[in-house]
Amino acid sequence: MSVLAFERNAVVVASAGTGKTHTLVGVLVHLLLGEGHREEPVVPSRIVATTFSRRAAREIRERLARELEALAEAPEASRYFGAIEDTRRSLGRAPVVPRELSKRAARALAYVDDVVVGTLHGFCLLYTSDAADERSSV
Numbered sequence: 001m002s003v004l005a006f007e008r009n010a011v012v013v014a015s016a017g018t019g020k021t022h023t024l025v026g027v028l029v030h031l032l033l034g035e036g037h038r039e040e041p042v043v044p045s046r047i048v049a050t051t052f053s054r055r056a057a058r059e060i061r062e063r064l065a066r067e068l069e070a071l072a073e074a075p076e077a078s079r080y081f082g083a084i085e086d087t088r089r090s091l092g093r094a095p096v097v098p099r100e101l102s103k104r105a106a107r108a109l110a111y112v113d114d115v116v117v118g119t120l121h122g123f124c125l126l127y128t129s130d131a132a133d134e135r136s137s138v
Helices: 020-033 054-073 081-090 098-110 120-136
Strands: 048-051 116-119
Touching: 020 048, 020 054, 020 081, 020 098, 048 054, 048 120, 054 098, 054 116, 116 120
Parallel strands: 048 116
Antiparallel strands: none
């Protein structure tokens, strides 16, 4: 099975230059397209990806948008197309239909800004701000 499809949360820890960003973007692509254990795409606003630097978070967001664009325009040319095929095969699913994958990628791209990708500190700030807003409205 592809390392990009999994049933639960994932933590990727590795040294610089080992492909963490590529792997994280692949995981996000699989989630957004419904190409993991769940056959339904994950709602973008339910995804949180954290990293240690704002630069890395920006890189993940940019690559994710680029890959979804590539999958929407020419799925078979995407660097993740082969991984999606491998995942489907290992889960016993029908082969990829490029036109359908393209449609799903276009839908995901429309909501890609709803995916939370940021630093650990930024996520904590977002979470505590939301909790404070909820308490103040009670």
